Amino acid sequence: MKKITLSKDDVLHIAKLAKLNISDKLIDKYQHQMTDIVGFVSELTELKTEGVPPTSQVTGLVNVFRDDIVTTSMSQEEVLANAPKKHHGFFLTDAVFK
């Protein structure tokens, strides 16, 4: 994997996705910083991994289920305790649709 470099367009694209307005003079600075950080990741390719199986988990757990039975959880009071706004035992939020 050759070292990754970011172009000015890459930086602008990422800024747009993150909804950040950056001034022209900062594009240069960020381009270098981001290239350094992303490029740093490519140092991982220097590791010798022949014979090492890919490992994404160590517990061996797959599809952990429990029986679908209803048990006591929390009281309505407890559940609503941190709600900024409540109404008759419901969470009250701002309307999403008009």
Place this chain on the structure above:
Amino acid sequence: MLLDLSIKQLSEGLKNKRFSSLDLVNECYESIDKLNPEINAFITLLDKGEVIKKAKEADKKTKDNILQGIPFVIKDPFSTKGIRTTAGSNVLGNYIPQYNSTVYQKIIDAGAILIGKTNMDAWGHGASTENTDFNPTKNPWDLTRVAGGSSGGNAAAITARMAAFAIGEDTGGSIRNPSGWCNITGLKVTYGRVSRYGVISYVSSFDTMGPMAKNAEDCAIILKQIAGYDNKDATSYNGIVPDYVSLLDKNIQGKKFRPKSVKRVVDEIAYMLKAGFKEINFLDDTFSTDLNRAKLICEEIIRRGLKFPWHPLNGMRVDRVDSELFSLMKESGCYKVSFGIESGNQEILDRINKGIKLEQVIRAVKLAKKEGFETFGYFMLGLPGETESTMKETVRFAKKLKLDMAKFNITIPLPGTEIFKEWDEKGCIKTKDWAKYNFYAPYEAIYEHPTVPHSILNKSYRNAYLAFYFDPSFLLRRFFGGIKRGVLLRDIKLFFKTSWFN
């Protein structure tokens, strides 16, 4: 201060009523009042009155758990019912959980006393506890430095004696890093070993919950309490939890032989010579474990033209030498070789699995003398199965070899060795206060020898030196050797300085 003690020591002190839980909690508050304004280890301190009440209650109960009555702190992503939990962020500045995280529940079930919720990088995103919405935590050792993170508040609190232990969270070093930077002990457990239920996550497939305390034993004690399957955490590992505390005395000595490279060794030698050192001695145990490597080192010294006297300080094995090695050693500047011989009785040698034959010893010493080396032999008295007569045999053997010097040491059984295990099982070990196990410490305080009484051992020890060093042939050898090497006057002086008849 009391909070310098380990959990084990605190627990014993509480049990024996040398001090109380209230004393410990008061000490925490002393430290907090004095130091926390600058260190800033906490996001939320519990109501002092409530905590003191809990301490007094703990003092009234009988002690049935090692963590009972001991003050602790917990990092702020752990849900604590009724106690503000922020995970270091203002977004949760007013959040009061309605349930306990499993780990917290286990610790308070054990009877430990919570002092407060500690500072952290918000959401765990950080490695220095600077990225917190509640002002950075400073390193108690140097307030101009960070405490590490993201469990910086925990590490600082333990260091500054604001608690005896802490529960932290580690995803990418968040327990290990602050533990290292604040000089305490922290453990990142295997994922799934400790329940994540009720802990505000950072990376759900990486997060682990673990102990932070002053030493490994404390961490083992805490881990035993918090590890285990939790059906409320679908990633919780359902397997046996080892008894960590009883596994603490396992030998950590590995079986891998990892030597420095030939180039590295000779680079260091060259560096030391350049710095002005005149003689360099090798402390490898033993120098020629890898016979080939030893030869290569000598060749490299010769190749680089480094001229200096040296000798392998630790005894060499007599079955790991040959004439080629000796000739290379001589050429590269070596002037003395020592051998680990131990005993002149083959049975005794076999019993300790020394793996050498007396003939090999004779051969090795002969080869060394032929090359012109000063020869030195290390012997042990009081080996397993030894008697007065076997020890006399050892001394006779030493004399027969015509060594230039001999050292006789009384056996000290070291923990982790076969001898120690054998003698411990026989009931011969008198103390396990490791501070008493030193090279030249009085062995009588450490063990009773199974086959030879102390008086005989002491007599044999003294007689060994007298027999070897006052042997006429030795004296002559030493006299003429002294003339040849130009050290006769020094030798005579040392002879009279030695306390032979102690």
